[in-house]
Amino acid sequence: MDLPVVPVVHVAALSAAAGVVSHLTYFIRGEHMLTAYILVIITILSPPTAVAVLTMLAGLPFSYAARLTVISYGAYVTTLFTSILVYRAFFHPLRHFPGPKLARLSQFYHFFRIRAKVDNYRHLDRLHAQYGEYVRVGPNLLSISDPSMIEIIFHPQSQFNKAEWYDIANPLLNLVQLRDRAEHDRRRRHGWDLAFTTKALRSYDSRVLKYADQFVTQMQRRVGQAVNVTDWLEWYAFDVMGDLAFGRSFKALEHGKSHIYIDTMHQTSALPLGCLGTMPWVIQTMTALIPQRLNPFMTLVRYSNECIEERKQRKPAEPDIMTPILAAGPFYEDPKADALLLLGDARLIIIAGSDTSATTLIHSFYELARDANVVQKIRDELEQHGIRNDDSLSVTGIQHLEYLNAFINETLRMHPTNPGGLFRLTPPGGVELGGHYLPGGVKIVNPHYSVHRSPKAFVAPNEFIPERWTTRSELIRNKKAFTPFSQGRFACIGRNLALNELRVVISKAVLEFDISFAPGETGRALLEDSKDIFTMSLARLELRFTKRLQR
Template structure:
């Protein structure tokens, strides 16, 4: 009997496709990670459309449009089965349903994405959810936020069974050290980074940090007391340093005062990543679609070019990339993935070492302008230091207790990663604070929320550096405080970032009086902070006036 479209468009046919979709969800998509399969699944769908349509045209004399109509309706029924099964499972049967949270958070990662995109204050949204629902809140289909103080060490300790979440795969196939989810491979690659940040290595970088510190203060001098955008220029400072230490040359933004294309692309990429970081499946799609992927390809091409140029031109003095490159060159037969990892690490050196240090420094200057008593006390310590040291060095500078206390307090109030680092529980699950967390659950310790928790800090919303020095009673539980992370994930470049902050703060505060520029609203700066995984800053205009009344030797 000759088949027609009517024979293949019966309720039975569509019902079979629908049931198949339900079964595929239950037995396939509910297991394992599918976030990076977006392009492969689209190709599989396209192959299905072409293959089955050709079969119908050849075997049953369908026209191309008739065949495509039938196969598209079959697929729509199949996809509907997957979707309804997925939503029903998440709404009523999911393993995380016993945890409180907004109902919409159960259904889709679009809910937390909406919260993240709406005003880009995800860390504040998470804090509100904890205030409403308690210490453990479900903020996504497979994601919970845990704010109990004792949970931090359980999740982030070196011996913790958790792994990094699928979020770290969004830059695939460029897998930098931070994105390496496999513990053994991470430990092996971490060795080169640890060599790059020994005390000896830091001393090799010190004169370069001093060079760019002087360039920054030269730019401040050029402004002669006029409004100076601290957010932008301190970011120029950190980017120029890390460009030197990664690629052997600066981006020259401090000298030119012009944003480098790489600087612009990096911030745009960071903003995009921060907004859509829970829609992991979206990133492979953007990377694969022509026109949409043009900025991404341009960005990658720049980094590859810098890596190749750096490999051909060894610097006279070692930089951070020297140690990463040593490990790569030691490979007998480096694979394409090894090279992708090398490029990813080059990118990581610049990004991880620039935006984080810049935001921390700028936030502290903002606090100091708001608290003249703290500023005066810090200046006294810095002036005393300069009067007894003809030349500064990273060892002695690291012993300035009140300076470090100010840095610690600023990082507590405005942590670099305010929403916390996403981790995934082991397949068998784990107990956290006596609560069983099912396997393959993404868990966060929300830094901003926990650092402002009265169970951990007295007067948690106040800027009081003395809590780290002479008033330890203001700290109830210091175990939650790890602005550079802890365990195997502790920031490799922590000491370099601190060295940059100490030098630039010492130089600025010993030479200038600081104040907000006329017309600047200090609260507008706080309101404009953006949670892009790391903290992104709005404009902050300040005025720097030479300290004519203070004369410091050295």
């Protein structure tokens, strides 16, 4: 029996129409990050499935079935992407904003621009220097360096919400990744708030001091030598947070070498979070499709899980951050979901608490080595308050020192821990920003590096001047633009703990040593070769510590 021949032109026309319709009814609406891997699977399997159905069920010859499939699939994909590109170029709500031509068509443009150096924040800063304070850096991504917008976007009553980036590790969630405001607030009350009360912080002081002393001891053994402080200060931060998260240190300072957890974290973050951070759907898809045994990220997950299970079985001699979180009991009724949240929170305590503190500490020591006058001012203030590198130095005794805090503020301003900024979505009803109307669902980012160096926020923004936070307040034009720990309901809960760590290590170091660049060191590598992986993966900084001559 002769089979009816379907006109190829009709197949192509119907497929082309389907491509446009699927764009306008599905792809143009909402987020698809968590289902992206399904779309990838469908994209790969649809052609062979169509050929099989046409040959085995419809009885068409293989060559004819393959021809129809190629034509149909080709027409669908061509019109789908044509519709997407035309919309992005000429009809998208961000079409009026300046920016690179190719950036408006595909987020892959951003990836190709930063893939070599993993310098997302510097790329954004260059774009702002070229195009202004509002730059379209992706099809649906607007970068804003206008300091006056920070409070509007991050105010506690702001209707801006977290963007889909925060689903990047789903279903492995943590406190920071909870996008629903009510759920996030409930989780903070479920143990987290108690972990960072003033009383709780005092119970952590001994460990902050203990590891600071270990750092000083290791530097004493290396007096006069070139020391890569990037490693040592990172090990300090991780040792503290390992102790406070799991009740046990990574012992990196004690052994003078890194830990597999620290190494794996950096190895698994550079490409995903550094290069693909503006395309979280790619990371989600890779995570969903790559077998767990081949995914290096699972090394962190397995180690964290082992530590959590071990921590559950014992009560530490001193309370740690997990003490009130575990005491609060299950957060979700589903045991699997609750276990994943606890696992995610443990990783958050270590990684977020360590990377941010280490970044600021390392840049602090860069600034100390660069200017001996700053070191002397910190020393003078400490000694004026009777503080020396002995039992007279306590966490509470140095927390209100004016110049020390100003120095830390200026370090945080010049070298933010999250230089590329945070992703937010405009409210469903739309919003007016800087004279521009944006409808709901537009993704925005505020690069902290560019905002903190805006002349609209700070006089002489590229100069390191701690006095702007003390005696020269006229150098600050918009203090609300300074948000090193974010602000509002999603602000960093560990802010005070991080500041305690910074004050203690800096104080002990300047009281004990003179600090300078090692021979041949300029700090250029630290400033230019460090990688933006949402937080920072810092390059080497070689310093020389010499025993301080007492006056």
